[in-house]
Amino acid sequence: MNPKTVEQLDQVTIRFAGDSGDGMQLTGARFTSETAQLGNDLSTLPDFPAEIRAPAGSLPGVSGFQIHFADHDILTPGDQPNVLVAMNPAALRTNLRDLPLGGTLIVNRDAFTDRNLEKAGYTSNPLEDGSVAEYQVHAVPLTSMTLEALKEIDVSKREAERAKNMFALGLMSWLYTRPLEGTVASIERKFAKRPEIVQANVTALRAGYAFGETTEGFATQYEVRPAPLPPGTYRNITGNQAIALGLVAASVQSGLAVYLGAYPITPASEILETLAGYKHFGVRTFQAEDEIAAAGAALGASFGGALGITTSSGPGIVLKQEVIGLAVTLELPLVILDIQRAGPSTGMPTKPEQADLLNVLFGRNSESPVPVVAASTPGGCFDAAIEACRIALKYRTPVFCLSDAYLANGSEPWLIPDPATLPDISTAFAEQADHEGAFMPYLRDVQTLARPWAIPGTPGLEHRIGGLEKADGTGNVSYDPDNHDYMVRVRAQKVAGIAADIPELEVDHDEGADLLVLGWGGTYGPIASAVRRVRKTGGKVAQAHLTHLNPFPANTGGVLRSYDRVLVPEMNLGQLLKLVRAEFLVDAVGYNRVRGMPFSSAELGEAIEGLL
Amino acid sequence: MSGGNGHGPLVQLSAKDFKTDQEVRWCPGCGDYAILAAMQSFMPELGVPRERTVFVSGIGCAARFPYYMQTYGMHSIHGRAPAIATGLATSRPDLSVWVVTGDGDALSIGGNHLIHALRRNVNLKILLFNNQIYGLTKGQYSPTSEVGKVTKSTPMGSLDYPFNPVSLAIGAEATFVARSIDTDRKHLTEVLRRAATHRGTAFVEIYQNCNIFNDGAFDVVKEQKENQIRLEHGQPIRFGAEGERGVRQRADGSCELVDVAEAGALLVHDEHQVHSSLAFALSRLAHTPEGPTPIGIFRDVERPVYDELMAEQLEAASESRGKGDLGELLHAGDTWTIA
Numbered sequence A: 001m002n003p004k005t006v007e008q009l010d011q012v013t014i015r016f017a018g019d020s021g022d023g024m025q026l027t028g029a030r031f032t033s034e035t036a037q038l039g040n041d042l043s044t045l046p047d048f049p050a051e052i053r054a055p056a057g058s059l060p061g062v063s064g065f066q067i068h069f070a071d072h073d074i075l076t077p078g079d080q081p082n083v084l085v086a087m088n089p090a091a092l093r094t095n096l097r098d099l100p101l102g103g104t105l106i107v108n109r110d111a112f113t114d115r116n117l118e119k120a121g122y123t124s125n126p127l128e129d130g131s132v133a134e135y136q137v138h139a140v141p142l143t144s145m146t147l148e149a150l151k152e153i154d155v156s157k158r159e160a161e162r163a164k165n166m167f168a169l170g171l172m173s174w175l176y177t178r179p180l181e182g183t184v185a186s187i188e189r190k191f192a193k194r195p196e197i198v199q200a201n202v203t204a205l206r207a208g209y210a211f212g213e214t215t216e217g218f219a220t221q222y223e224v225r226p227a228p229l230p231p232g233t234y235r236n237i238t239g240n241q242a243i244a245l246g247l248v249a250a251s252v253q254s255g256l257a258v259y260l261g262a263y264p265i266t267p268a269s270e271i272l273e274t275l276a277g278y279k280h281f282g283v284r285t286f287q288a289e290d291e292i293a294a295a296g297a298a299l300g301a302s303f304g305g306a307l308g309i310t311t312s313s314g315p316g317i318v319l320k321q322e323v324i325g326l327a328v329t330l331e332l333p334l335v336i337l338d339i340q341r342a343g344p345s346t347g348m349p350t351k352p353e354q355a356d357l358l359n360v361l362f363g364r365n366s367e368s369p370v371p372v373v374a375a376s377t378p379g380g381c382f383d384a385a386i387e388a389c390r391i392a393l394k395y396r397t398p399v400f401c402l403s404d405a406y407l408a409n410g411s412e413p414w415l416i417p418d419p420a421t422l423p424d425i426s427t428a429f430a431e432q433a434d435h436e437g438a439f440m441p442y443l444r445d446v447q448t449l450a451r452p453w454a455i456p457g458t459p460g461l462e463h464r465i466g467g468l469e470k471a472d473g474t475g476n477v478s479y480d481p482d483n484h485d486y487m488v489r490v491r492a493q494k495v496a497g498i499a500a501d502i503p504e505l506e507v508d509h510d511e512g513a514d515l516l517v518l519g520w521g522g523t524y525g526p527i528a529s530a531v532r533r534v535r536k537t538g539g540k541v542a543q544a545h546l547t548h549l550n551p552f553p554a555n556t557g558g559v560l561r562s563y564d565r566v567l568v569p570e571m572n573l574g575q576l577l578k579l580v581r582a583e584f585l586v587d588a589v590g591y592n593r594v595r596g597m598p599f600s601s602a603e604l605g606e607a608i609e610g611l612l
Numbered sequence B: 001m002s003g004g005n006g007h008g009p010l011v012q013l014s015a016k017d018f019k020t021d022q023e024v025r026w027c028p029g030c031g032d033y034a035i036l037a038a039m040q041s042f043m044p045e046l047g048v049p050r051e052r053t054v055f056v057s058g059i060g061c062a063a064r065f066p067y068y069m070q071t072y073g074m075h076s077i078h079g080r081a082p083a084i085a086t087g088l089a090t091s092r093p094d095l096s097v098w099v100v101t102g103d104g105d106a107l108s109i110g111g112n113h114l115i116h117a118l119r120r121n122v123n124l125k126i127l128l129f130n131n132q133i134y135g136l137t138k139g140q141y142s143p144t145s146e147v148g149k150v151t152k153s154t155p156m157g158s159l160d161y162p163f164n165p166v167s168l169a170i171g172a173e174a175t176f177v178a179r180s181i182d183t184d185r186k187h188l189t190e191v192l193r194r195a196a197t198h199r200g201t202a203f204v205e206i207y208q209n210c211n212i213f214n215d216g217a218f219d220v221v222k223e224q225k226e227n228q229i230r231l232e233h234g235q236p237i238r239f240g241a242e243g244e245r246g247v248r249q250r251a252d253g254s255c256e257l258v259d260v261a262e263a264g265a266l267l268v269h270d271e272h273q274v275h276s277s278l279a280f281a282l283s284r285l286a287h288t289p290e291g292p293t294p295i296g297i298f299r300d301v302e303r304p305v306y307d308e309l310m311a312e313q314l315e316a317a318s319e320s321r322g323k324g325d326l327g328e329l330l331h332a333g334d335t336w337t338i339a
């Protein structure tokens, strides 16, 4: 056996793809964890079908997981994989087009049976007919080698076969010099009650690793050195996990109990499920009969002094808008999380889009201003959730917090913050009469224009609020024309005034740049990485990314006007573009794609270069 | 009854303490006035401090009710009051939360919220003012209007088969279901008293006269007392001017009206029967109030209360896992440290 050579790489993108039943998400998650432990920077993106179990071996049943890891800081899960692991013909067929020529292809040769080939729509075996000739192909009999390795272990053939993903993980772990201990420990935890399954999986894992070491098929092992990340303790986190943690943090930092009203919907359900596990933080989760009730219950809890929260995605948000309109006029805190997905209507439930922006801003009857915050990265979802709660509590208003299916399921290393550094977002309830011995529920704070929040149980402050227009101050029902005009304006002014209480728009300027790329939300990674790419080749381009979309940071107009050209890439048909053109009279142009996929930095790089 | 509020000695309140300074704006002669008066005079007896009492309503004539009660209140949106009240009641089990709704609000646009509130058994008191018409929108037929009702939106008569609110509530697993009449102060007050002390969701249908758009809809029952089948727990069910008529259960479980003189054993009312079949059978005696109609408490059974269960889970979680520590939570799972 030839000694193996070890080669250093600065970054790698691997895609694991297989049938939904092949355990690709778990394989990807474990590889991610091993990679995180090694100190690489990383970014991941799962790609799974909306169907729970599409027919085995079929094209719609393919589930994928991509990880990009590097010895430097990175911003996206990678445009294209360098390595594709395909567990069956369907996975090969749906993913091969993304693998650049010359890329590494590892396939489970055993799965390329006539039946599977037919299900994937192949008329001949691509491993034999020259279709993959231009790739570095490793056709490994993963299934049979797994069965062979497990023949002494007392598990059924079916169970043994299912361990083939661990064999593949072991092989990939060897190929990229990842440690196995974490995976072993996690298998032991997961199957604590079934020692034979632990043994089967661990054996397959180690067998895969040993296969890499001994086979001549793999001559080179690769290393990716740790990335120089800022010091501190890290964990890997998805956007949805970060939101759940952010909401708990907001509860602790405000001293108010979270009350989450939610109705299951992809891709937001995970927030409900995660928060349901945090009851020891006093978190109440209420799975309502529908989206309307979910929002209504959260608002009812807010009326009672809780931190009322409701989560959903576009199809649910449209149903909640009625309650949100009520919250606007009641001037009570309510945080609405919209994990955007491709639409309209049911659309593509697991795929990201940024096309709810105009709906959250304008999708209610009449003048109904609501502040909007948007997360930019999976880890940034934590801060966005806290910021939305802060604004809601301080200004007594519903606040939208936007994420999307890409941020929700994508993951990255997250520098765990010290709770002591989190903002104090506490607010005071009204406790006594505020006007000549009486309580006026709509007597506003002169600075924030927020009204007092008097919760039931407070003696002497009994009051009634409702959806009918209210007289300024007293809150009594009023049809007075001038009062209505005033109330409409003051509600708008209250929200507009938040601009003074949020950070200015920061620009990553490039000396000599006259083009600004302006983004918002989940496109941050691809945009920033495209900007880097352009700069590397000498292009001059500035970048700014909005996390507050209503109101905009106070300096936004000034920033936009200071560049000759403004490019606004969005995963919609130009919603922020419309807003900035209308609001600031700048002749910005859009780059718009709605493919249910994150932008690639290559396409954005080209779009930028086209404007230089 | 006790009702200490923790803020000092309980002051004995009177009906006028529950009146607000807002001018009541229902049409003169509307049944809502009588219900409001009954509620205001009954509240002091309940002993719950005003600040711990909340009225939540949706949209409709009845939905103005909270504005007239000197308690906390919310006049919300059409049909959603049970959902909003559920959020309030489940997060604040210390409050006495009342929902005031109408037939359109509760049974049409808000039907989904109503049935789910009932099955969950949240600690809510739901008062459905049934006038069998849309009043606030000026007289369209409602989901309790009789078939063939001629209204502005049904010039040739309505085609909809109506709901019987009591049957619906029983079918939706309600633990307390009653029916009363706006102008029968004594009966209404007694039903409200029972509803208030019920643990869980109490549903009360109140026949309410809309003298503008559906005047006299309940006169057959209200004015002709012999048509009121008054349900009394533990008593054989009899009605009629002299109590000469009664209710008997058939072999198939359904109920029928009989002459006492000719009938054998009459049905003895049992509010607490766990199975809802009896209460349901009674509710079927009159689908709409056009003849002898049962009045009173159909059903009053115990079932765990949602908000109490929710609070118990929170306590159990804190006990078994310790009170949540944010730093610990943020560090949960696989972590690594970079020096």
Ligand code: SF4
Pocket: B025, B026, B027, B029, B030, B031, B032, B061, B062, B131, B135, B136, B209, B210, B211, B212, B213
């Ligand atoms: S319309 Fe009918 S229900 Fe409404 S206030 Fe007038 S009388 Fe009462």
